[in-house]
Amino acid sequence: MTENNFSLKKIEISVSEAEKRSGRNAVNMQETYTAYLVETRSVEHIDGQSVLTDSLWRRYSEFELLRSYLLVYYPHVVVPPLPEKRAEFVWHKLSADNMDPDFVERRRIGLENFLLRVASHPILCRDKIFYLFLTQESNWKETVNETGFQLKADSRLKALNATFRVKNPDKRFTELKHYSDELQSVISHLLRVRARVADRLYGVYKVHGNYGRVFSEWSAIEKEMGDGLQSAGHHMDVYASSIDDILEDEEHYADQLKEYLFYAEALRAVCRKHELMQYDLEMAAQDLASKKQQCEELATGTVRTFSLKGMTTKLFGQETPEQKEARIKVLEEQINEGEQQLKSKNLEGREFVKNAWADIERFKEQKNRDLKEALISYAVMQISMCKKGIQVWTNAKECFSKM
Amino acid sequence: MLFFSHFLQTSRGEFDSSEFEVRRRYQDFLWLKGRLEEAHPTLIIPPLPEKFIVKGMVERFNDDFIETRRKALHKFLNRIADHPTLTFNEDFKVFLTAQAWELSSHKKQGPGLLSRMGQTVRAVASSMRGVKNRPEEFVDMNNFIETFNQKINLIDKISQRIYKEEREYFEEMKEYGPIHILWSASEEDLVDSLKGVAGCIDKCCKATEKRMFGLSETLLPVVHEYVLYSETLMLTEEIGKLEDKVECANNALKADWERWKQNMQNEIKSAFTDMAEENISYYEQCLATWESFLTSQTDLHLEETSEDKS
Numbered sequence: 001m002t003e004n005n006f007s008l009k010k011i012e013i014s015v016s017e018a019e020k021r022s023g024r025n026a027v028n029m030q031e032t033y034t035a036y037l038v039e040t041r042s043v044e045h046i047d048g049q050s051v052l053t054d055s056l057w058r059r060y061s062e063f064e065l066l067r068s069y070l071l072v073y074y075p076h077v078v079v080p081p082l083p084e085k086r087a088e089f090v091w092h093k094l095s096a097d098n099m100d101p102d103f104v105e106r107r108r109i110g111l112e113n114f115l116l117r118v119a120s121h122p123i124l125c126r127d128k129i130f131y132l133f134l135t136q137e138s139n140w141k142e143t144v145n146e147t148g149f150q151l152k153a154d155s156r157l158k159a160l161n162a163t164f165r166v167k168n169p170d171k172r173f174t175e176l177k178h179y180s181d182e183l184q185s186v187i188s189h190l191l192r193v194r195a196r197v198a199d200r201l202y203g204v205y206k207v208h209g210n211y212g213r214v215f216s217e218w219s220a221i222e223k224e225m226g227d228g229l230q231s232a233g234h235h236m237d238v239y240a241s242s243i244d245d246i247l248e249d250e251e252h253y254a255d256q257l258k259e260y261l262f263y264a265e266a267l268r269a270v271c272r273k274h275e276l277m278q279y280d281l282e283m284a285a286q287d288l289a290s291k292k293q294q295c296e297e298l299a300t301g302t303v304r305t306f307s308l309k310g311m312t313t314k315l316f317g318q319e320t321p322e323q324k325e326a327r328i329k330v331l332e333e334q335i336n337e338g339e340q341q342l343k344s345k346n347l348e349g350r351e352f353v354k355n356a357w358a359d360i361e362r363f364k365e366q367k368n369r370d371l372k373e374a375l376i377s378y379a380v381m382q383i384s385m386c387k388k389g390i391q392v393w394t395n396a397k398e399c400f401s402k403m
Numbered sequence: 404m405l406f407f408s409h410f411l412q413t414s415r416g417e418f419d420s421s422e423f424e425v426r427r428r429y430q431d432f433l434w435l436k437g438r439l440e441e442a443h444p445t446l447i448i449p450p451l452p453e454k455f456i457v458k459g460m461v462e463r464f465n466d467d468f469i470e471t472r473r474k475a476l477h478k479f480l481n482r483i484a485d486h487p488t489l490t491f492n493e494d495f496k497v498f499l500t501a502q503a504w505e506l507s508s509h510k511k512q513g514p515g516l517l518s519r520m521g522q523t524v525r526a527v528a529s530s531m532r533g534v535k536n537r538p539e540e541f542v543d544m545n546n547f548i549e550t551f552n553q554k555i556n557l558i559d560k561i562s563q564r565i566y567k568e569e570r571e572y573f574e575e576m577k578e579y580g581p582i583h584i585l586w587s588a589s590e591e592d593l594v595d596s597l598k599g600v601a602g603c604i605d606k607c608c609k610a611t612e613k614r615m616f617g618l619s620e621t622l623l624p625v626v627h628e629y630v631l632y633s634e635t636l637m638l639t640e641e642i643g644k645l646e647d648k649v650e651c652a653n654n655a656l657k658a659d660w661e662r663w664k665q666n667m668q669n670e671i672k673s674a675f676t677d678m679a680e681e682n683i684s685y686y687e688q689c690l691a692t693w694e695s696f697l698t699s700q701t702d703l704h705l706e707e708t709s710e711d712k713s
Contacts, residue, residue, distance in 0.1 A: 179589060182589045183589065186582065186585055186586045186589070187586075189582055189585075190582045190583070190586065193575065193578050193579050193582060194579065196575045197572070197575045197576060197579050200568065200571050200572035200575050201572055203568040203571070203572070204565065204568045204569055204572050207561060207564050207565050207568055208565065210557075210561045210564075211558070211561055214554055214557045214558055214561065217550075217554060218550070218551075218554040218558075220550070221546070221547050221550045221551065221554075222668075224668060225668055225671070225672070228672075232675070368590075368592040368593060371590075371593055371596070372592075372593060372596050372700070375593075375596045375597070375599075375600050375700075376596075376697065376700050376701070378600065379600070379603070379693045379696050379697045379700070380697065382603070382607075382689065382693045383690060383693045383694060383697065386686045386687075386689045386690035386693065387686075387690065389682065389683075389685075389686035390683055390686045390687060390690065393679050393682040393683045393686065394679075394683055396679045396682075397676055397679035397680060397683065400672060400675040400676040400679055401672070401676050403668065403671075403672040403675075
């Protein structure tokens, strides 16, 4: 499969395995990490069969590198987020340890989801570095670094400065920023409360398990009640242990919400880029205007604004007409250049807004679909839990009534 | 100072009237219990609720210690009334029918004939502690009581713990639903889904509250009463260690013991069956709520896709 027809052929990507590894890190210290197997399959049109074309191992840090690269090269795209680096919004049972098998498993699914999102994005799927991520195991990191993308990245400070000083950002982006703040805030809150609810639910179920043991011991002294007690106790045990699977399923639901929590940050990144470009444009326009004014002042001899040259002229004498001419010429060149730059910046800015907004619309539709599905799947989980509960307690009731 | 009013209706001939309403204090109940124990040392006297709030216990079953106590006292009197022997006890009758001043003066009288005999029996019993030749049935009873005491105490603790956990779950659930409403404010296209989920959560929350209430009405008081009963039994059992010195006393105890055990089985069975029923009802309510939401969502989905096609 060549790079060119990569995005045209139908492919299947999966992160199928996770493996603990140890090696030496950048400072030559022994460390343990998890490696994930990324498999790519090409689907043949004729018979629909999929053929394994590529298979390689990647660490979480390599996924991070890929994403950082995509952020720099596609600033108008809402870049899909990675699954969380550390377990957050945990309830007491879950380990916050990165090596915990449940966490690794959920991360594996999250990484697969990330790759699928990139592969199905109309623009990102054509990226060469992404293609190499899936196909070139060795030296991929060096290849990415060679693009020099880190240098191209906008500094955080510059971005922050722009955010505060931009005068006329596109109103839609301001609204979008506001929306993404709200999204982040409400999903965080939801996840926190959900974790507490899960913790409490766990407690309710598990305490019932204590009945099992006591009933069993009690049944030893009861002639008539003995059998009923014993079997009721068994059902209490079943009830208590059922919560583990229920909450594991709910964890997947939480992961779906988390993805959109992290998407909020991706939205903000696009807004920041817009603010930066807009600020840049405003600064360029301002600079041009000031140069034009300077030029005008020199040409007409009026000094409306304070300038060092003007002061020194006053102190040390007027400059010669030749000097003046030379300066005007320089300024006129700069003004010309400036006008060209402004024109291209304007164009860039408009292109950016157009493309960004198209991707944001695409994102919105995806979000609405996904969240609706997630809420439905939550309902399905609750239904399953209720049905299990009805069954266990019906059995228990029968045992009790036979006592 | 707290007065409990009770209203007595009777069809029995020995009462002067068929309806009485009197006020009693907790210490009046204590007095009555003491008199019954003296008069019938070989019978199992029902327990009274604790005088003070027991630390660590779920004090407020229904956020009302007084209400809980009232119900337990009501149970106490009913148990005496249902007992084939105790129901005819003189002190019991006085307790139920006398005005406050009448009861006070009655209390001041010395112990009656029956209770004097009771004192003798008790005295004999304590002198015979550690007697070696115990009848087999009392060995069985002894073993039963010890194990029962252990187990019922554990069950009491577990049941109270369940109540506590359910309450904490309920408290968290109360906060869970509203967040979805908050979220719906910034999501035009998800308003129905989010509000739907919020509604379901709120309904389940109410169902949990109902379940908790049910637990506190049926299982908890019954189990707790049997904890107190088992403490009573540990004492009464001492009497059972008598040899056939007090033959009729043994028989009375044996009969009462059988009666008590039968009652206990019925009541425990009933209490747990009720608890199971409460849980079934809870899950059925929640199931209906979520299924209704799911139907509305999938119907909407079908509508939307058919709109897209047209």
